[in-house]
Amino acid sequence: MSQFLMPSLGADMEAGTLVEKLRNPGERVARGDIIAAVETQKGVIEIEVFEDGVLQEWLVDLETKVDVGTPLAMIQTDHDAATASSASDPPNLPEPQAPEPPNPEAPQPQDPQPNVVPPEEPERQIPEPEVPGPEIPIPEVPQPDIQPPEIGDIALQERRVGDKKRLRITPSARRLAAQRGIDLGTLSHQKDAPFYLQDIAALTQTADATQPSEMRAAIAAAMSRSKREIPHYYLSHRADLTNADEFVSATNATRAPETRLMLGALYLKAIARAVKKFPEFNGHFKDDNFDHSEASHVGLAISLRGGGLVAPAVFDADAQGLDDVMTAMRDLITRVRTGRFRARELTDATITVTSLGERGVDQLYGVIYPPQVAIVGIGTPALTAQVQGEACVPRLTATITLAADHRVSNGRRGGLFLQEIVKHLQNPETL
Amino acid sequence: MNDDTIQTALQQELYRIAPDIDIDDIDLTADLREEFDIDSMDFLNLVTALGKRFGLEMPEADYDRMRSFSDLLGYLQAQTDQTP
Numbered sequence: 264m265s266q267f268l269m270p271s272l273g274a275d276m277e278a279g280t281l282v283e284k285l286r287n288p289g290e291r292v293a294r295g296d297i298i299a300a301v302e303t304q305k306g307v308i309e310i311e312v313f314e315d316g317v318l319q320e321w322l323v324d325l326e327t328k329v330d331v332g333t334p335l336a337m338i339q340t341d342h343d344a345a346t347a348s349s350a351s352d353p354p355n356l357p358e359p360q361a362p363e364p365p366n367p368e369a370p371q372p373q374d375p376q377p378n379v380v381p382p383e384e385p386e387r388q389i390p391e392p393e394v395p396g397p398e399i400p401i402p403e404v405p406q407p408d409i410q411p412p413e414i415g416d417i418a419l420q421e422r423r424v425g426d427k428k429r430l431r432i433t434p435s436a437r438r439l440a441a442q443r444g445i446d447l448g449t450l451s452h453q454k455d456a457p458f459y460l461q462d463i464a465a466l467t468q469t470a471d472a473t474q475p476s477e478m479r480a481a482i483a484a485a486m487s488r489s490k491r492e493i494p495h496y497y498l499s500h501r502a503d504l505t506n507a508d509e510f511v512s513a514t515n516a517t518r519a520p521e522t523r524l525m526l527g528a529l530y531l532k533a534i535a536r537a538v539k540k541f542p543e544f545n546g547h548f549k550d551d552n553f554d555h556s557e558a559s560h561v562g563l564a565i566s567l568r569g570g571g572l573v574a575p576a577v578f579d580a581d582a583q584g585l586d587d588v589m590t591a592m593r594d595l596i597t598r599v600r601t602g603r604f605r606a607r608e609l610t611d612a613t614i615t616v617t618s619l620g621e622r623g624v625d626q627l628y629g630v631i632y633p634p635q636v637a638i639v640g641i642g643t644p645a646l647t648a649q650v651q652g653e654a655c656v657p658r659l660t661a662t663i664t665l666a667a668d669h670r671v672s673n674g675r676r677g678g679l680f681l682q683e684i685v686k687h688l689q690n691p692e693t694l
Numbered sequence: 695m696n697d698d699t700i701q702t703a704l705q706q707e708l709y710r711i712a713p714d715i716d717i718d719d720i721d722l723t724a725d726l727r728e729e730f731d732i733d734s735m736d737f738l739n740l741v742t743a744l745g746k747r748f749g750l751e752m753p754e755a756d757y758d759r760m761r762s763f764s765d766l767l768g769y770l771q772a773q774t775d776q777t778p
Contacts, residue, residue: 436713515754520742523754525734568714568731596735620733 264343265314266334269301269323272308272609274633275485279303280328281335288320292338297605299335304478305573306602308609316340478571486630493548493631494669498677502685504644505659510691527563527618528589530641532694533687534616535559535580535588541680543672544637544665545613553636553671562612562632563592565599574632575604576612585694619643626662636668639684700748700770704763707743711736722763729763748774 269279283300292298297309298318319337323329489495507529515523538545538559546556560576567573577591598604617629618641625645629638642662649658663684667677687694705717712730720729727737741760745752750773752760760766 512754520738520745520752523738525738527735566733568712593735593738597739600736622727622733 264319265316265338265340267298267312267336267338269329269331269333269335270310270606270610271331272303272305272606273485274488275481276303276305276331277481278328278330279308281323281325282307284321284325286318288318290318292316292318300603304476304481305571305609306567306599306604309603309605311606312338314338314340314342316343476570482572485632489630489633493633493636495631495666496669496674496677497628498665498667498674498681499626499628500663500678500681500685502661502663502688503649503658504661504688507688507691508644508659522586524585524589525592526644527620528585528592529688529691529694530616530618530639531561531563531577531580531592532583532585532588533684534614534639535561536687536694537680537683538614539581540683541672541676543676544667544680546636547613547634548636548668548671549634556613558613560611560613562615562635563595564615564617564629565596567600573599573604573609574612574615574617575599575608578608578611614639616641626664628664629666631666631668636671637680638666639681640664640666697771700774701767703747704744704767704770707740707747708763710743711740717763720763723765724762726760726762726766744770750774 269281272279279301280303281299282302284298285300286292286296286298292312293315294311294313296312298312299310300307301310302308317339319339321336323333323335329335504526507526511524511526511529518524536559542555543553545559546554548554558579559581560578561580562574562576564572564574575595577588577595580588580591583591595604595608612632612635614635615629615632615638617627617638619627621643623643626642627640629640631638640663642664644659644661646657647660648655649660650656663681665677665681667680672680708715708717708730711732715730727733730736732740741752741757744750744766748770750770756769759769
Protein backbone atom coordinates (compact mmCIF):
# COMPACT_ATOMS: atom_id res chain seq x y z
CA MET A 264 0.00 0.00 0.00
CA SER A 265 1.36 3.42 -0.75
CA GLN A 266 0.22 6.88 -0.04
CA PHE A 267 -0.18 9.28 -2.89
CA LEU A 268 1.05 12.55 -1.41
CA MET A 269 0.56 16.19 -2.18
CA PRO A 270 3.88 16.69 -3.93
CA SER A 271 6.24 19.58 -3.51
CA LEU A 272 6.50 21.25 -6.87
CA GLY A 273 9.53 23.34 -6.25
CA ALA A 274 11.30 25.28 -3.59
CA ASP A 275 8.49 27.76 -3.28
CA MET A 276 5.48 25.53 -2.70
CA GLU A 277 4.03 24.80 0.72
CA ALA A 278 0.48 23.74 0.07
CA GLY A 279 -1.96 22.95 -2.69
CA THR A 280 -5.65 22.43 -3.26
CA LEU A 281 -7.01 19.23 -4.74
CA VAL A 282 -9.27 20.41 -7.58
CA GLU A 283 -9.75 17.33 -9.74
CA LYS A 284 -9.86 13.61 -9.07
CA LEU A 285 -9.35 11.97 -12.42
CA ARG A 286 -9.69 8.37 -11.23
CA ASN A 287 -12.26 6.65 -9.04
CA PRO A 288 -11.56 4.21 -6.21
CA GLY A 289 -11.15 0.71 -7.57
CA GLU A 290 -9.73 1.85 -10.88
CA ARG A 291 -6.34 0.67 -12.10
CA VAL A 292 -3.60 3.24 -12.38
CA ALA A 293 -0.34 2.86 -14.25
CA ARG A 294 2.96 4.61 -13.66
CA GLY A 295 2.85 7.99 -15.43
CA ASP A 296 -0.95 8.29 -15.41
CA ILE A 297 -2.27 11.67 -14.41
CA ILE A 298 -4.71 10.94 -11.61
CA ALA A 299 -5.29 14.32 -10.02
CA ALA A 300 -5.00 18.04 -10.55
CA VAL A 301 -3.84 20.35 -7.82
CA GLU A 302 -4.20 24.09 -7.68
CA THR A 303 -1.12 25.89 -6.41
CA GLN A 304 0.11 29.44 -6.46
CA LYS A 305 1.46 28.59 -9.89
CA GLY A 306 -1.78 27.37 -11.39
CA VAL A 307 -3.42 24.01 -11.89
CA ILE A 308 -0.85 21.24 -12.00
CA GLU A 309 -1.49 17.71 -13.14
CA ILE A 310 -0.05 15.07 -10.85
CA GLU A 311 1.25 11.73 -12.06
CA VAL A 312 1.31 8.46 -10.18
CA PHE A 313 4.67 6.71 -9.96
CA GLU A 314 3.63 3.09 -9.52
CA ASP A 315 1.29 0.59 -11.08
CA GLY A 316 -1.62 -0.47 -8.92
CA VAL A 317 -5.21 0.13 -7.96
CA LEU A 318 -6.54 3.35 -6.52
CA GLN A 319 -7.90 2.37 -3.12
CA GLU A 320 -9.49 5.56 -1.84
CA TRP A 321 -9.26 9.31 -1.84
CA LEU A 322 -8.35 10.78 1.54
CA VAL A 323 -8.94 14.44 0.75
CA ASP A 324 -12.05 16.12 -0.57
CA LEU A 325 -12.15 18.30 -3.62
CA GLU A 326 -11.37 21.98 -3.09
CA THR A 327 -9.49 21.16 0.10
CA LYS A 328 -6.16 22.85 0.65
CA VAL A 329 -3.51 20.70 2.29
CA ASP A 330 0.20 21.00 3.04
CA VAL A 331 2.88 19.45 0.90
CA GLY A 332 3.38 15.84 1.99
CA THR A 333 -0.22 15.26 3.03
CA PRO A 334 -1.58 11.94 1.74
CA LEU A 335 -4.19 12.53 -0.97
CA ALA A 336 -5.04 8.93 -1.76
CA MET A 337 -4.13 5.35 -0.99
CA ILE A 338 -2.88 3.10 -3.74
CA GLN A 339 -2.67 -0.67 -3.60
CA THR A 340 0.46 -1.22 -5.64
CA ASP A 341 1.11 -4.29 -7.75
CA HIS A 342 4.17 -4.78 -5.65
CA ASP A 343 1.91 -5.14 -2.59
CA ALA A 344 -0.07 -7.82 -4.33
CA ALA A 345 3.08 -9.70 -5.28
CA THR A 346 4.54 -9.65 -1.79
CA ALA A 347 1.30 -9.80 0.13
CA SER A 348 2.25 -13.15 1.65
CA SER A 349 5.65 -12.09 2.95
CA ALA A 350 5.55 -9.42 5.62
CA SER A 351 8.90 -8.07 4.61
CA ASP A 352 9.90 -4.45 4.80
CA PRO A 353 8.93 -2.40 1.82
CA PRO A 354 11.92 -2.10 -0.44
CA ASN A 355 13.73 1.10 -1.27
CA LEU A 356 11.89 3.12 1.27
CA PRO A 357 12.86 6.63 0.38
CA GLU A 358 13.46 8.97 3.27
CA PRO A 359 10.56 11.37 3.21
CA GLN A 360 11.96 14.85 3.37
CA ALA A 361 8.73 16.68 3.02
CA PRO A 362 7.11 18.20 6.03
CA GLU A 363 5.85 15.18 7.85
CA PRO A 364 2.48 14.03 6.61
CA PRO A 365 -0.01 14.72 9.35
CA ASN A 366 -0.09 11.03 10.01
CA PRO A 367 -1.71 10.71 13.40
CA GLU A 368 -0.56 8.23 15.94
CA ALA A 369 -2.33 4.96 15.92
CA PRO A 370 -5.31 5.22 18.25
CA GLN A 371 -4.38 4.37 21.81
CA PRO A 372 -6.58 1.86 23.61
CA GLN A 373 -7.31 4.26 26.46
CA ASP A 374 -8.50 6.91 24.10
CA PRO A 375 -12.25 6.67 23.99
CA GLN A 376 -12.19 8.45 20.67
CA PRO A 377 -9.22 8.49 18.38
CA ASN A 378 -9.92 12.11 17.83
CA VAL A 379 -7.04 13.47 15.90
CA VAL A 380 -6.13 16.94 16.89
CA PRO A 381 -5.17 18.91 13.85
CA PRO A 382 -1.67 20.25 14.24
CA GLU A 383 -1.14 23.90 14.88
CA GLU A 384 -0.64 26.08 11.91
CA PRO A 385 2.27 24.46 10.15
CA GLU A 386 5.52 26.30 10.41
CA ARG A 387 6.17 28.36 7.36
CA GLN A 388 9.19 26.39 6.38
CA ILE A 389 10.28 26.16 2.82
CA PRO A 390 9.83 22.60 1.75
CA GLU A 391 13.00 20.99 0.50
CA PRO A 392 12.72 20.57 -3.22
CA GLU A 393 14.27 17.14 -3.02
CA VAL A 394 10.98 15.72 -1.94
CA PRO A 395 10.53 12.20 -3.21
CA GLY A 396 7.84 11.54 -5.76
CA PRO A 397 4.27 11.97 -4.70
CA GLU A 398 4.17 8.38 -3.64
CA ILE A 399 5.94 6.87 -0.71
CA PRO A 400 5.47 3.24 0.09
CA ILE A 401 4.67 2.84 3.73
CA PRO A 402 4.51 -0.22 5.92
CA GLU A 403 1.12 -1.82 6.01
CA VAL A 404 -0.53 -0.61 9.19
CA PRO A 405 -4.13 0.02 9.94
CA GLN A 406 -4.78 3.53 8.73
CA PRO A 407 -6.83 5.70 11.00
CA ASP A 408 -8.84 8.28 9.20
CA ILE A 409 -6.56 11.11 8.46
CA GLN A 410 -7.83 14.50 9.29
CA PRO A 411 -6.37 17.21 7.19
CA PRO A 412 -4.65 19.89 9.22
CA GLU A 413 -5.91 23.40 9.32
CA ILE A 414 -3.97 25.88 7.37
CA GLY A 415 -4.13 29.40 8.56
CA ASP A 416 -7.70 30.45 8.82
CA ILE A 417 -8.90 28.46 5.88
CA ALA A 418 -11.11 25.87 7.40
CA LEU A 419 -10.87 22.55 5.73
CA GLN A 420 -14.41 21.49 5.67
CA GLU A 421 -15.69 20.15 2.43
CA ARG A 422 -15.76 22.79 -0.15
CA ARG A 423 -17.19 21.82 -3.43
CA VAL A 424 -17.69 23.99 -6.40
CA GLY A 425 -21.39 24.37 -6.98
CA ASP A 426 -22.98 20.98 -7.45
CA LYS A 427 -19.68 19.56 -8.51
CA LYS A 428 -20.29 21.65 -11.59
CA ARG A 429 -17.14 23.37 -12.70
CA LEU A 430 -17.32 27.05 -12.36
CA ARG A 431 -16.98 28.98 -15.58
CA ILE A 432 -14.07 31.18 -14.80
CA THR A 433 -11.23 32.54 -16.90
CA PRO A 434 -7.75 31.21 -16.10
CA SER A 435 -6.50 34.58 -14.95
CA ALA A 436 -9.54 35.01 -12.72
CA ARG A 437 -9.03 31.54 -11.29
CA ARG A 438 -5.42 32.37 -10.61
CA LEU A 439 -6.28 35.63 -8.91
CA ALA A 440 -8.91 33.90 -6.82
CA ALA A 441 -6.34 31.34 -5.74
CA GLN A 442 -3.83 34.05 -4.95
CA ARG A 443 -6.31 35.96 -2.88
CA GLY A 444 -7.62 32.87 -1.14
CA ILE A 445 -11.17 33.25 -2.44
CA ASP A 446 -13.29 30.18 -2.04
CA LEU A 447 -14.65 29.49 -5.49
CA GLY A 448 -17.48 27.52 -3.93
CA THR A 449 -18.90 30.68 -2.41
CA LEU A 450 -19.22 32.44 -5.73
CA SER A 451 -22.72 32.42 -7.09
CA HIS A 452 -23.48 31.59 -10.65
CA GLN A 453 -25.11 34.37 -12.54
CA LYS A 454 -27.02 32.91 -15.43
CA ASP A 455 -24.00 30.85 -16.41
CA ALA A 456 -21.89 33.91 -17.08
CA PRO A 457 -18.21 33.22 -16.63
CA PHE A 458 -16.20 35.01 -13.98
CA TYR A 459 -13.66 37.42 -15.36
CA LEU A 460 -10.59 38.79 -13.72
CA GLN A 461 -12.30 42.06 -12.87
CA ASP A 462 -15.08 40.22 -11.03
CA ILE A 463 -12.57 38.55 -8.77
CA ALA A 464 -10.58 41.75 -8.41
CA ALA A 465 -13.73 43.57 -7.34
CA LEU A 466 -14.33 40.99 -4.63
CA THR A 467 -10.91 41.53 -3.18
CA GLN A 468 -10.36 45.22 -3.59
CA THR A 469 -10.18 45.84 0.12
CA ALA A 470 -7.64 43.13 0.82
CA ASP A 471 -5.69 44.20 -2.21
CA ALA A 472 -3.59 46.94 -0.72
CA THR A 473 -2.35 45.07 2.31
CA GLN A 474 -1.85 41.50 1.17
CA PRO A 475 0.91 40.60 -1.24
CA SER A 476 -0.20 37.73 -3.37
CA GLU A 477 0.56 34.22 -2.25
CA MET A 478 2.56 33.61 -5.36
CA ARG A 479 4.69 36.65 -4.74
CA ALA A 480 5.32 35.44 -1.20
CA ALA A 481 6.27 32.00 -2.51
CA ILE A 482 8.68 33.48 -5.03
CA ALA A 483 10.18 35.64 -2.31
CA ALA A 484 10.69 32.63 -0.05
CA ALA A 485 12.43 30.60 -2.75
CA MET A 486 14.61 33.48 -3.85
CA SER A 487 15.55 34.37 -0.26
CA ARG A 488 16.62 30.80 0.25
CA SER A 489 18.63 30.91 -2.95
CA LYS A 490 20.43 34.09 -1.94
CA ARG A 491 21.04 32.76 1.56
CA GLU A 492 22.40 29.37 0.57
CA ILE A 493 23.94 29.78 -2.85
CA PRO A 494 27.15 31.77 -3.25
CA HIS A 495 26.26 33.32 -6.59
CA TYR A 496 28.81 34.73 -8.98
CA TYR A 497 27.93 36.66 -12.11
CA LEU A 498 29.35 36.98 -15.61
CA SER A 499 28.26 38.85 -18.69
CA HIS A 500 29.07 38.54 -22.37
CA ARG A 501 27.88 40.15 -25.60
CA ALA A 502 26.39 37.82 -28.17
CA ASP A 503 26.06 38.72 -31.83
CA LEU A 504 22.63 37.44 -32.80
CA THR A 505 22.60 38.71 -36.38
CA ASN A 506 23.09 35.23 -37.85
CA ALA A 507 20.55 33.73 -35.51
CA ASP A 508 17.97 36.38 -36.36
CA GLU A 509 18.56 36.02 -40.10
CA PHE A 510 18.30 32.25 -39.76
CA VAL A 511 14.95 32.57 -37.99
CA SER A 512 13.63 35.07 -40.57
CA ALA A 513 14.74 32.92 -43.50
CA THR A 514 13.21 29.82 -41.95
CA ASN A 515 9.93 31.56 -41.18
CA ALA A 516 9.56 33.23 -44.58
CA THR A 517 8.06 30.09 -46.06
CA ARG A 518 6.24 28.86 -42.99
CA ALA A 519 2.71 29.21 -41.71
CA PRO A 520 2.52 30.93 -38.30
CA GLU A 521 1.95 27.67 -36.41
CA THR A 522 5.34 26.27 -37.43
CA ARG A 523 7.40 29.44 -37.13
CA LEU A 524 10.53 29.57 -35.00
CA MET A 525 11.38 32.10 -32.35
CA LEU A 526 14.81 33.15 -31.08
CA GLY A 527 13.83 31.68 -27.72
CA ALA A 528 13.98 28.16 -29.16
CA LEU A 529 17.57 28.85 -30.26
CA TYR A 530 18.50 30.06 -26.77
CA LEU A 531 17.12 26.89 -25.22
CA LYS A 532 18.89 24.63 -27.66
CA ALA A 533 22.19 26.50 -27.43
CA ILE A 534 22.19 26.22 -23.63
CA ALA A 535 21.18 22.57 -23.71
CA ARG A 536 24.08 21.90 -26.06
CA ALA A 537 26.60 23.96 -24.11
CA VAL A 538 25.98 22.18 -20.80
CA LYS A 539 27.06 18.94 -22.44
CA LYS A 540 30.58 20.36 -22.48
CA PHE A 541 30.19 22.12 -19.11
CA PRO A 542 28.37 19.64 -16.91
CA GLU A 543 29.01 21.61 -13.71
CA PHE A 544 26.22 24.00 -14.67
CA ASN A 545 23.61 21.31 -15.24
CA GLY A 546 22.11 19.42 -12.31
CA HIS A 547 21.02 19.70 -8.70
CA PHE A 548 22.92 20.59 -5.54
CA LYS A 549 21.53 18.52 -2.67
CA ASP A 550 22.89 17.48 0.70
CA ASP A 551 26.26 19.21 0.17
CA ASN A 552 26.69 17.33 -3.03
CA PHE A 553 26.31 18.23 -6.68
CA ASP A 554 24.53 15.70 -8.85
CA HIS A 555 25.34 16.39 -12.45
CA SER A 556 22.48 15.58 -14.82
CA GLU A 557 23.11 13.69 -18.03
CA ALA A 558 19.89 15.06 -19.48
CA SER A 559 19.45 18.74 -20.33
CA HIS A 560 16.05 19.81 -19.02
CA VAL A 561 16.10 23.54 -19.57
CA GLY A 562 13.74 25.49 -17.35
CA LEU A 563 12.12 28.44 -19.08
CA ALA A 564 11.17 31.40 -16.91
CA ILE A 565 7.66 32.37 -17.98
CA SER A 566 5.95 35.43 -16.60
CA LEU A 567 2.24 35.25 -16.01
CA ARG A 568 -0.32 37.96 -16.46
CA GLY A 569 -0.95 39.42 -13.05
CA GLY A 570 2.68 39.26 -12.01
CA GLY A 571 3.52 35.63 -11.35
CA LEU A 572 6.54 33.74 -12.58
CA VAL A 573 7.20 30.04 -13.14
CA ALA A 574 10.10 28.18 -14.73
CA PRO A 575 8.98 24.78 -15.98
CA ALA A 576 11.29 22.56 -18.01
CA VAL A 577 11.54 21.71 -21.67
CA PHE A 578 12.78 18.15 -21.40
CA ASP A 579 15.84 16.85 -23.25
CA ALA A 580 16.23 20.06 -25.20
CA ASP A 581 19.67 18.97 -26.46
CA ALA A 582 18.33 15.81 -28.05
CA GLN A 583 15.47 17.46 -29.94
CA GLY A 584 15.57 19.29 -33.24
CA LEU A 585 14.96 23.04 -33.21
CA ASP A 586 11.42 22.62 -34.49
CA ASP A 587 10.65 20.14 -31.73
CA VAL A 588 12.12 22.46 -29.12
CA MET A 589 9.97 25.27 -30.50
CA THR A 590 6.86 23.09 -30.41
CA ALA A 591 7.61 21.99 -26.85
CA MET A 592 8.25 25.57 -25.77
CA ARG A 593 5.07 26.83 -27.37
CA ASP A 594 3.03 24.05 -25.83
CA LEU A 595 4.56 24.70 -22.42
CA ILE A 596 3.94 28.45 -22.50
CA THR A 597 0.37 27.96 -23.70
CA ARG A 598 -0.37 25.52 -20.90
CA VAL A 599 1.32 27.61 -18.27
CA ARG A 600 -0.55 30.72 -19.36
CA THR A 601 -3.86 28.88 -19.15
CA GLY A 602 -2.75 27.74 -15.73
CA ARG A 603 -2.22 24.06 -16.34
CA PHE A 604 0.99 22.05 -16.36
CA ARG A 605 2.61 18.90 -15.04
CA ALA A 606 4.37 18.25 -11.80
CA ARG A 607 7.56 16.91 -13.39
CA GLU A 608 7.93 20.07 -15.41
CA LEU A 609 8.27 22.06 -12.21
CA THR A 610 10.72 19.86 -10.37
CA ASP A 611 13.03 18.40 -13.00
CA ALA A 612 14.64 21.41 -14.67
CA THR A 613 18.43 21.11 -14.50
CA ILE A 614 19.29 24.70 -15.52
CA THR A 615 17.10 27.72 -16.23
CA VAL A 616 17.05 30.40 -18.90
CA THR A 617 15.33 33.71 -18.41
CA SER A 618 14.89 35.95 -21.39
CA LEU A 619 13.49 39.46 -21.46
CA GLY A 620 12.12 39.04 -24.98
CA GLU A 621 11.75 41.91 -27.39
CA ARG A 622 10.46 44.58 -25.05
CA GLY A 623 12.90 44.40 -22.18
CA VAL A 624 16.17 46.02 -21.22
CA ASP A 625 19.81 45.27 -22.00
CA GLN A 626 20.63 42.70 -19.38
CA LEU A 627 19.33 40.80 -16.41
CA TYR A 628 21.04 38.75 -13.76
CA GLY A 629 18.92 35.83 -12.61
CA VAL A 630 18.59 34.36 -9.16
CA ILE A 631 19.35 30.64 -9.20
CA TYR A 632 16.33 28.45 -8.56
CA PRO A 633 17.36 25.85 -5.98
CA PRO A 634 18.43 23.09 -6.20
CA GLN A 635 19.75 24.12 -9.62
CA VAL A 636 23.19 25.69 -9.85
CA ALA A 637 22.98 28.09 -12.79
CA ILE A 638 20.67 30.49 -14.56
CA VAL A 639 21.34 32.13 -17.91
CA GLY A 640 19.85 35.56 -18.57
CA ILE A 641 19.30 36.90 -22.06
CA GLY A 642 18.75 40.61 -22.54
CA THR A 643 16.65 42.22 -25.23
CA PRO A 644 18.42 42.07 -28.60
CA ALA A 645 19.16 45.46 -30.12
CA LEU A 646 21.08 46.88 -33.04
CA THR A 647 24.45 48.10 -31.77
CA ALA A 648 27.55 49.48 -33.42
CA GLN A 649 30.21 46.79 -33.61
CA VAL A 650 33.75 47.22 -34.83
CA GLN A 651 34.69 44.89 -37.67
CA GLY A 652 38.20 45.52 -38.94
CA GLU A 653 38.35 49.25 -39.53
CA ALA A 654 34.63 49.72 -39.84
CA CYS A 655 31.77 50.19 -37.48
CA VAL A 656 28.81 48.05 -38.52
CA PRO A 657 25.31 47.66 -37.15
CA ARG A 658 24.78 44.22 -35.66
CA LEU A 659 21.96 42.72 -33.66
CA THR A 660 23.42 41.91 -30.26
CA ALA A 661 22.21 40.85 -26.85
CA THR A 662 23.93 40.69 -23.49
CA ILE A 663 23.99 37.17 -22.11
CA THR A 664 24.63 36.69 -18.42
CA LEU A 665 25.31 33.79 -16.14
CA ALA A 666 24.59 33.51 -12.44
CA ALA A 667 26.18 30.33 -11.14
CA ASP A 668 26.92 28.53 -7.89
CA HIS A 669 30.45 28.92 -6.54
CA ARG A 670 30.13 25.68 -4.60
CA VAL A 671 30.19 23.87 -7.94
CA SER A 672 31.99 26.03 -10.48
CA ASN A 673 34.14 29.12 -10.84
CA GLY A 674 34.26 32.20 -13.03
CA ARG A 675 36.79 30.86 -15.48
CA ARG A 676 34.66 27.86 -16.37
CA GLY A 677 31.59 30.06 -16.30
CA GLY A 678 33.14 32.36 -18.85
CA LEU A 679 33.97 29.48 -21.15
CA PHE A 680 30.42 28.19 -20.72
CA LEU A 681 28.95 31.56 -21.79
CA GLN A 682 31.26 31.64 -24.80
CA GLU A 683 30.13 28.15 -25.74
CA ILE A 684 26.48 29.27 -25.68
CA VAL A 685 27.32 32.30 -27.84
CA LYS A 686 29.26 30.10 -30.28
CA HIS A 687 26.18 27.93 -30.78
CA LEU A 688 23.98 30.98 -31.27
CA GLN A 689 26.33 32.31 -33.93
CA ASN A 690 26.04 29.07 -35.87
CA PRO A 691 22.28 28.54 -35.80
CA GLU A 692 22.26 26.15 -38.74
CA THR A 693 24.19 23.64 -36.62
CA LEU A 694 21.70 23.77 -33.76
CA MET B 695 -16.15 40.30 -45.23
CA ASN B 696 -17.98 42.64 -42.92
CA ASP B 697 -15.72 45.05 -41.03
CA ASP B 698 -17.64 44.54 -37.81
CA THR B 699 -17.09 40.80 -38.07
CA ILE B 700 -13.36 41.33 -38.41
CA GLN B 701 -13.20 43.69 -35.47
CA THR B 702 -15.21 41.29 -33.33
CA ALA B 703 -12.91 38.41 -34.29
CA LEU B 704 -9.82 40.44 -33.49
CA GLN B 705 -11.22 41.45 -30.12
CA GLN B 706 -12.11 37.84 -29.35
CA GLU B 707 -8.63 36.59 -30.14
CA LEU B 708 -7.06 39.37 -28.08
CA TYR B 709 -9.37 38.56 -25.21
CA ARG B 710 -8.17 34.96 -25.26
CA ILE B 711 -4.61 36.17 -24.77
CA ALA B 712 -5.16 39.20 -22.57
CA PRO B 713 -8.48 38.81 -20.76
CA ASP B 714 -7.51 41.42 -18.20
CA ILE B 715 -7.23 44.24 -20.74
CA ASP B 716 -10.36 46.15 -21.66
CA ILE B 717 -10.43 47.33 -25.24
CA ASP B 718 -11.95 50.62 -24.08
CA ASP B 719 -8.88 51.35 -21.97
CA ILE B 720 -6.24 51.11 -24.65
CA ASP B 721 -4.83 53.41 -27.26
CA LEU B 722 -5.90 51.81 -30.54
CA THR B 723 -3.09 53.46 -32.45
CA ALA B 724 -0.27 52.65 -30.01
CA ASP B 725 1.92 49.55 -30.05
CA LEU B 726 -0.35 46.54 -29.65
CA ARG B 727 2.20 44.57 -27.63
CA GLU B 728 2.64 47.42 -25.19
CA GLU B 729 -1.05 48.14 -24.86
CA PHE B 730 -2.05 44.53 -24.27
CA ASP B 731 1.19 43.60 -22.50
CA ILE B 732 1.79 40.66 -24.80
CA ASP B 733 5.15 39.11 -25.55
CA SER B 734 6.44 37.64 -28.79
CA MET B 735 4.94 34.22 -28.03
CA ASP B 736 1.52 35.80 -27.38
CA PHE B 737 1.86 37.76 -30.61
CA LEU B 738 2.77 34.63 -32.57
CA ASN B 739 -0.28 32.91 -31.09
CA LEU B 740 -2.44 35.87 -32.08
CA VAL B 741 -1.09 35.84 -35.63
CA THR B 742 -1.60 32.07 -35.82
CA ALA B 743 -5.20 32.33 -34.63
CA LEU B 744 -6.05 35.19 -36.99
CA GLY B 745 -4.34 33.43 -39.89
CA LYS B 746 -6.44 30.34 -39.34
CA ARG B 747 -9.63 32.27 -38.81
CA PHE B 748 -9.33 34.30 -42.00
CA GLY B 749 -7.27 31.90 -44.11
CA LEU B 750 -4.35 34.32 -44.32
CA GLU B 751 -0.63 33.66 -44.38
CA MET B 752 0.23 36.54 -42.04
CA PRO B 753 3.89 36.58 -43.15
CA GLU B 754 6.54 37.87 -40.77
CA ALA B 755 7.52 40.42 -43.41
CA ASP B 756 4.12 42.06 -42.80
CA TYR B 757 4.48 42.26 -39.00
CA ASP B 758 5.33 45.96 -39.34
CA ARG B 759 1.83 46.50 -40.70
CA MET B 760 0.33 44.88 -37.59
CA ARG B 761 1.87 47.15 -34.96
CA SER B 762 -1.21 48.70 -33.40
CA PHE B 763 -4.77 47.51 -32.99
CA SER B 764 -5.87 49.89 -35.77
CA ASP B 765 -3.02 48.78 -38.05
CA LEU B 766 -3.86 45.13 -37.53
CA LEU B 767 -7.55 45.72 -38.11
CA GLY B 768 -6.77 47.63 -41.32
CA TYR B 769 -4.39 44.89 -42.42
CA LEU B 770 -7.00 42.19 -41.90
CA GLN B 771 -9.62 44.19 -43.77
CA ALA B 772 -7.29 44.79 -46.70
CA GLN B 773 -6.15 41.17 -46.88
CA THR B 774 -9.60 39.64 -46.58
CA ASP B 775 -10.85 41.95 -49.33
CA GLN B 776 -8.31 40.41 -51.67
CA THR B 777 -9.28 36.85 -50.91
CA PRO B 778 -12.41 35.73 -52.72
